Amino acid sequence: MADPKALRDKTCVVGIGETAYTRGTTKSPLQLSMEATMMAINDAGIKPSQIDGVVLPNGHNGGATAGDYAANLGIKDLIYTASFPEMGGAQMVSAMEGAVLALASGICDYVLVPHCSYFYTGARARDMTANPSNALQAAEYIRDYYRPFGVGAPPQHYAWMAQRHMHLYGTTQEQLGAVAVAMRKHAQLHPNAIMRGKPMTMADYMASRWITWPYKLLDCSLETDGAGAFVMTTAERAKDLKQKPVYVSGIASGHPYPPHDIPNRPDILEIGLDHSAPRAYAMAGVKPADIDFAEIYDCFTGQAILQIESAGFCKKGEGGPFCENGNIELGGKLPVNTHGGLLSQAHNTSMNHVIEAVAQLRLGCGERQVKDAELGVVTGWGGHGHGSIAILRN
Amino acid sequence: MNTNVHDDYQLPVLQGTAKEFYTYCKAHDLRFQRCAQCKTFRHPPRPLCNKCYSFETEWAPVKGTGKVYCWTVAMAPIGKAWVSYMPYAAVVVELDEGPRVATWVTGIPPDQLKVGMPVKVWYDELTPEVTLAKFKPL
Numbered sequence: 437m438a439d440p441k442a443l444r445d446k447t448c449v450v451g452i453g454e455t456a457y458t459r460g461t462t463k464s465p466l467q468l469s470m471e472a473t474m475m476a477i478n479d480a481g482i483k484p485s486q487i488d489g490v491v492l493p494n495g496h497n498g499g500a501t502a503g504d505y506a507a508n509l510g511i512k513d514l515i516y517t518a519s520f521p522e523m524g525g526a527q528m529v530s531a532m533e534g535a536v537l538a539l540a541s542g543i544c545d546y547v548l549v550p551h552c553s554y555f556y557t558g559a560r561a562r563d564m565t566a567n568p569s570n571a572l573q574a575a576e577y578i579r580d581y582y583r584p585f586g587v588g589a590p591p592q593h594y595a596w597m598a599q600r601h602m603h604l605y606g607t608t609q610e611q612l613g614a615v616a617v618a619m620r621k622h623a624q625l626h627p628n629a630i631m632r633g634k635p636m637t638m639a640d641y642m643a644s645r646w647i648t649w650p651y652k653l654l655d656c657s658l659e660t661d662g663a664g665a666f667v668m669t670t671a672e673r674a675k676d677l678k679q680k681p682v683y684v685s686g687i688a689s690g691h692p693y694p695p696h697d698i699p700n701r702p703d704i705l706e707i708g709l710d711h712s713a714p715r716a717y718a719m720a721g722v723k724p725a726d727i728d729f730a731e732i733y734d735c736f737t738g739q740a741i742l743q744i745e746s747a748g749f750c751k752k753g754e755g756g757p758f759c760e761n762g763n764i765e766l767g768g769k770l771p772v773n774t775h776g777g778l779l780s781q782a783h784n785t786s787m788n789h790v791i792e793a794v795a796q797l798r799l800g801c802g803e804r805q806v807k808d809a810e811l812g813v814v815t816g817w818g819g820h821g822h823g824s825i826a827i828l829r830n
Numbered sequence: 831m832n833t834n835v836h837d838d839y840q841l842p843v844l845q846g847t848a849k850e851f852y853t854y855c856k857a858h859d860l861r862f863q864r865c866a867q868c869k870t871f872r873h874p875p876r877p878l879c880n881k882c883y884s885f886e887t888e889w890a891p892v893k894g895t896g897k898v899y900c901w902t903v904a905m906a907p908i909g910k911a912w913v914s915y916m917p918y919a920a921v922v923v924e925l926d927e928g929p930r931v932a933t934w935v936t937g938i939p940p941d942q943l944k945v946g947m948p949v950k951v952w953y954d955e956l957t958p959e960v961t962l963a964k965f966k967p968l
């Protein structure tokens with residue numbers, strides 16, 4: 437096998453775009469996606485028809501397939517398409533990995549990764565997980581073996597993990613709350629954050645209603661509408677483009693085992709990121725201590741803590757204390773989700789995490805800029821614990 | 831445009847291996863899929879044994895005893911049918927033979943649950959077709 441290190445810094449993100457995030461929209465997912473796509477393409481300074489690869493993270497973007505992108509962008513010879521539906525929320529970084537491979541191998545010149553989340557106006561997450569029409573075996577398991585016992589919504593499966601973490605390591609409610617409070621603080625500094633202007637204290641967190649113990653309302657990510665997109669090319673081609681490239685130094689995807697059923701994993705706290713993170717760091721040739729900020733897939737507070745551990749920022753079990761005392765806030769030891777994350781900016785399935793990481797590494801984030809940022813991490817989590825990670829640098 | 835497709839209590843779809851699993855439950859006989867060759871349990875069911883790669887399976891009875899592994903306490907309904915049950919603990923129980931199931935532990939308030947608590951199966955005859963294997967403290 438070729439050495440993955442050969443892929444280090446060979447490809448880069450050269451364009452990003454993002455629509456306004458809203459709760460409710462009259463626009464279709466396709467319309468939103470195309471708007472974000474054109475922003476990203478214009479940001480890159482290329483012609484739409486130069487795109488020759490489309491990696492569509494979940495394969496359909498609310499009804500629009502890669503073919504719709506070819507039609508709208510005037511791509512007469514679309515060379516490469518791929519999607520990663522099983523990865524759930526990890527699909528964005530896995531899509532970036534697909535783009536890296538397509539570019540580094542020379543199959544494509546410019547790859548577009550667009551994504552629309554339609555979580556407010558479209559079907560809610562609780563209605564999708566147990567619906568085998570999404571063609572995932574895991575959905576059939578949920579329908580036949582969990583749902584009859586009133587377990588069907590993502591916070592419920594994920595609360596199992598949080599409870600286990602509390603039992604094994606003494607993680608507290610306030611430590612979960614510290615994650616939510618930090619994300620909310622950061623959202624105050626982002627002009628395109630749903631929760632901007634709505635600050636939240638630990639007391640607000642503790643007073644919020646229970647959803648599924650140990651998760652409260654404010655442990656749960658938002659349900660919003662909006663789209664984003666990024667454009668990638670090779671380091672060689674990026675030299676002639678208008679933006680300062682953001683290089684993919686390391687990237688990897690990983691899976692829990694068995695992937696399709698949380699309860700029957702030997703250790704339900706062993707997640708996909710435990711497998712992928714060491715591979716990504718080895719590819720990048722850096723250590724967790726070198727990282728300046730991290731955009732962590734914060735679908736729920738406990739899942740953010742698990743990933744902070746598995747991404748190597750602290751030891752297993754120490755994620756709770758790690759998130760306290762402003763450690764994960766701007767100015768802290770490891771700023772996490774400088775945009776407010778899924779908890780307080782918007783839920784765009786981590787497309788917003790990728791875009792924020794690129795924006796940080798362009799050093800253009802104003803009052804929420806991580807000073808002198810050189811290395812950032814983006815993680816993805818989804819489909820019951822699949823985990824992807826990108827290590828980006830400027 | 832939001833449509834909640836789960837307003838009613840959602841029953842398992844009785845087809846394939848799920849039909850077999852629930853047919854045993856209906857007879858108050860908790861069984862799990864097991865490799866007929868190397869005798870490794872697996873749940874939920876799947877076609878191939880990942881230890882010896884045999885396709886041969888059997889439905890092996892278990893004693894019906896196990897321990898609480900983890901849980902969550904539902905306090906927001908995932909559908910109208912669940913409102914009257916709240917708050918309920920959705921518990922993962924590890925059977926003594928190994929498989930873990932999502933289930934309920936009844937007869938104890940959710941805040942009294944403990945990891946490792948020994949439990950024993952009972953059968954909740956929910957509908958004429960569907961019986962659920964639930965648990966209570968031993």
Ligand SMILES: [Zn+2]
Nearest residue numbers: 865868879882
């Ligand atoms: Zn076997």
